[in-house]
Amino acid sequence: MSKLILIDGNSVAYRAFFALPLLSNSSGLHTNAVFGFTTMLLKLIEEEKPTHFLVAFDAGKVTFRHKGYEDYKGGREKTPPELSEQFPVVKELLRSFGISQFELAGYEADDIIGTMTRLADEKDFPVVVVTGDKDMLQLSSPNVTVALTRKGVSEVERFTPEHIHETYGLKPHQIIDLKGLMGDASDNIPGIPGVGEKTALKLLHQYGSVEEVLARVDEISGKMQEKIREHADSARMSKDLATIYREVPLEIELDTLQYDGYDGHALGAMFRKLEFKSLIEKLELPSAPVSDEPQEELDVYVLYEGRIPGFVKQLEASEVEAVHVEVIGDNPHTAAIVGLSFFTPTGVAYLPGDRLFTASGAPIRRWLGDPDEKKYVYDMHRAEVALAWRQVPLRGVDFDVLIAAYLLDPTESNHALHALAGRFGLPRIAADEDVYGKGAKFKLPELEPLSEHLCRKAALVNRLVPVLRRELEDKEMNRLYFELEKPLAAVLAGMEKTGIRVDGEGLRQLGAELGKTIDKLAETIYGLAGMEFNLNSTKQLGDVLFEKLKLPVVKKTKTGYSTDAEVLEKLEPYHEIVRSILHYRQLAKLQSTYVEGLLKEIRPETGKVHTYYQQTIAATGRLSSQFPNLQNIPIRLEEGRKIRKVFVPTEPGWHILAADYSQIELRVLAHISKDEKLIEAFRNNMDVHTKTAMDVFGVAETEVDANMRRQAKAVNFGIVYGISDYGLSQNLHITRKDAAQFIEQYFSVFQGVRRYMDDIVKQARTNGYVTTLLQRRRYLSDINASNFNLRSFAERTAMNTPIQGTAADIIKLAMVQIAKRMQDAGVRSRMLLQVHDELVFEVPEEELELMRALVPEVMESALALDVPLKVDVNDGVNWYEAK
Structure with missing residues (x-):
């Protein structure tokens, strides 16, 4: 049986981006929207078995609708660059799937899809439209089912004309009347102020259309009559704006959209680039050319x-x-x-x-x-x-x-x-x-x-x-x-063969303590809620927060209220229960991932965990850790830091010694950029975040408060990682405009950093790659791309790779040199772990003084920079005390 799938590409990609946490491959390319889009495509192919396929995209920001209403979609925030850079990748993904795509200047994806559904209707051709936009419900017909995405893009709710009537009491074409009356904030369609969905539905059930509401306004009583009279033109315009144009001059026909399935080699190559290993395995695709x-x-x-x-x-x-x-x-x-x-x-x-x-x-x-x-x-x-x-x-x-x-x-x-x-x-x-x-x-x-x-x-x-x-x-x-x-x-x-000893009994005790704290937190939450409920149920938690406690709704879908971390963080100022819920979730993750997870990894024959470092994965040169991952033990929470207490020396009377580079990436940035203010801060042993706050805010050292320093720290590390105004706004919970101004002010002060950023991009455009101080290369195939988003991503990668990569090279160089020095000295001490910028050792009492001198000496001289490398060294009876 024939079937055409039509996908609203921009809508689905947008929903996928915000539904999934920011993911990226080893090249630093963000992939969460692409991954969500991919899983949706695979599900559609499996469940719908389409014979024809098309994904429609918006061709630009200006459409024919702007000619009649300049503010159309004017309220929308600028698309985050982390999403913008993924649109070209989504389109490349579709080519690897063998799926047709189309866009046309002056028209939206809605109009292309609307026109295709009209053509399909004329031929009695079954169609499924996939979108996150409720406007599309107007296209529903006996042949056309509109699948609205729910829970990101993982689930859809199917709207036939019958289901639309059951849900709204309307016919499909009345959806435009609904938008005409209530408007649509996401598209900046005004509607009639004060008329929400409930009121609009009531009016349509009684009068049937915007035109009838306006013609019979005398029958409507109270203030509503006045509002409708005053905003009659707005209602007419809003209905026009919400009406999908179904006469787009298409350069494609139904027959050209035939879909014969994907080629495993082409899709496998794309998934390898994106590092979707789980999907390669699930679909049994070729893992190499x-x-x-x-x-x-x-x-x-x-x-x-x-x-x-x-x-x-x-x-x-x-x-x-x-x-x-x-x-x-x-x-x-x-x-x-x-x-x-x-x-x-x-x-x-x-x-x-x-x-x-x-x-x-x-x-x-x-x-x-x-x-x-x-x-x-x-x-x-x-x-x-x-x-x-x-x-x-x-x-x-x-x-x-x-x-x-x-x-x-x-x-x-x-x-x-x-x-x-x-x-x-x-x-x-x-x-x-x-x-x-x-x-x-x-x-x-x-x-x-x-x-x-x-x-x-x-x-x-x-x-x-x-x-x-x-x-x-x-x-x-x-x-x-x-x-x-x-x-x-x-x-x-x-x-790795040496491993690090874990006090299993201590870990179990820590787990028991965590369990008690979790139980107490649950009781506190129940007390604040005034009832017991399943804390791990999104639906029950949503009902408590938004129905019972009447907290403001941040995100809501047809299936219920969102209670993800982003939502809870925004709700924290409104009620003390939210902080307790966030704390509960953090501790529950600690319990399951790190306490129970570590217990499973202890080898009975050694009493140790033996991690495995992947040396050939990250494009920046950093190591990653597996079986177990010891680089992700959380240290922001005190309960997370306590997990380090169970990492102890192998021998009685020995010490754990930890040596940690201080702000190594910022020191590398100072060296590479030759920025005078950064170099001055490090040479004078100043707190660099305080120094940044002083220069950016134009205040004396004594006037820098905790919030100024926190913001300066965020932008310092953000610069290293190529952060955007969107990313900084999320980190600091400020507007994107304020974040952009903060970044601009930073560059106006640290002009050497800005010069470096400009010069390294020019160098990358010439060479096609950037290097670390030790000549580690990273190729940037999109640095001269005509597509703005691909090029912008490559430019940010060019800026931060020499910094991150050089920092990774320095600690690796230190490890090699320390291992040689320890061998030459014939010590019994052992190097156990590398955790980002930190090295961990176990040391006998009699070698403690020697190792406290040897380790920082080697680490601080591993590579000569224009600013001093600084290492903090501590020791104790366990890893926790060594920090």
Whole structure:
């Protein structure tokens, strides 16, 4: 059966943006609106099975309606740049889905959709219109169902003519009369002041149309008659403005909108760019491009027990070999080693994983641990961690293909071996999921296909090494690779294997205390509400806040009141119950995510948690932490800080020592921008936020109050992260206009920062990339784009990447240098964690004085800047006391 889906692109993207928290990929591109749009498309395709598809967009801000009423949509706030930058991506997404899109200057998406529904109606063609705009209900007909988005875009309410009558007591065409009487604040349609939906419906049930209401105004009593007389012209104009124009001169016809489904490779490529990994897995899309190069012939030599000694002699006789350790499982600390493959000058060989750990595998284990035997590998960090848990060292790594590929293009989301084959035009190999299956379908294949797959990986590693070496040399990244990232991989593996001890009993006690506090908060909330209810029910909470306590409604949909964090923060000044609810939610998350979550991650055999640092993910060069994520333990709440109490030294009498860079990104900004005021503040050891407040507000140091400093701090860090007026207004709870003025005032004072921002964008336009002080590159493909939103996003990325990336490089450099100094000094102290700008150690009592001197000395001299790097060092019996 034929069916046409018509989507109001601007409306749906807008609702998706505000329904989802700000999300971004590793390139810093915001993706929440795109993600919401994507999930809606997938749901529509699955449930509606459309044969024809079109997404309509507004072509610009000025339409034919503005000719009659200049203030049409005049009350709307400027679209946040975080949303604007996503519209071109949404359109690119539609191309990857194979879905038609259309816009036409002078007309709105509503008019395009209105015209298409008229054409479809004429042919009795079934249509579903998807929108967040109630105006569209006027299009409903026996053939046209209007699906209004609810709960963001995850659910829709379907309006047929029958449902419209059940809901409003109106026919579809009377929706324009409803808007004519009550107006529409979102489009700045005035209507009749004082007439809301309830009154408008009452009038329409009695008179049927705006024209009849005006003609029979004498029958209406009281002040309402006076209002209607006074604003009769406004009602007529409002009805005209709300009427969708259905005669748009379209350049498309129904037949051209045929939809045959999406191409998995095109959609997979788009999802890889956006880093929608969950959707790639859910839809089982290709996880990397396929190379056109044919697979090469391989004669695999399987290493049975008797063959191992002779093969090891062959390895030892060669100068360097590629070895691939196949580690299956997300967490390398618990993953399985299914096999090893080798590429040598005489061919390829395969060793089953279980054979490595038998007596016959001893020669291979010795070779792996021999620092004089040079090896090419893929992901030395992961392999080293997995082998270390089986007491097998990995040493002598001469080159790591994964780290090199990541450095050469950190904006690429997929550095898997099969993806690298496609990227560099080398003989293709199968993706892992094509060999093993995915999710519930995962299964190790038989010996022959498994050994062939892994040997192809080893052969590809060998082929990639000279290619990547040349690239690193050409791009002047050898120092970054050989002196920073490659040695860091070994440092990280050592830290992870060591792990950090967690006091399980203390954690359980903390959980019990949190539970009591949560229960007390609940009782307080019930007392303030005057009743008990389910605090975790949005509906029940909404009823209490808005029906019983009569708090002002911030956001409401057809399904009920919104009680999300943004709404509650706006309601906090109105009633003390709101603060308690916010606190309750924060503590409940602490309990579930960090107390219960950490307890699950403690390894029984060590009593520790062993996080895993991802070194090749973030485009800025920062590390991320998994299994568990120890970089996100909240420290703003005292209850969150207390979680650090359960992180304790392994040995009795030892100390936890924490060293934290002070405002490192702002110090890097001072160095890079050469701004005299920033440099002066840091060289004189001033509080930089107070200094900023003094200069921006034009006051003496003694006149800077807490609010001034808070605002200055927000704008200082906002500048580093390329914040917009919208973002700053959200952080400080001020208007966008005030936020824009604040940013402008900042730049007028810190002119060196503004000069840097201008110069780095020009440099990016010329080169196509920006670099950190250590030559880490980040490519900006959209820096010269004709599309304003794409170009603006690239410009903000150009401004902040050298700052964030250099700060990441500095702490990584410090880690490598500290590890070397500790090894040379022969200390028993151990480096345990890196948490953003902080390093955590465990130290015996007798080494405490040494480490309190060594760690900050190395950290503060890791990289010479025009301003001093400053490190705060503290120690205690646990991580909490070390802060």
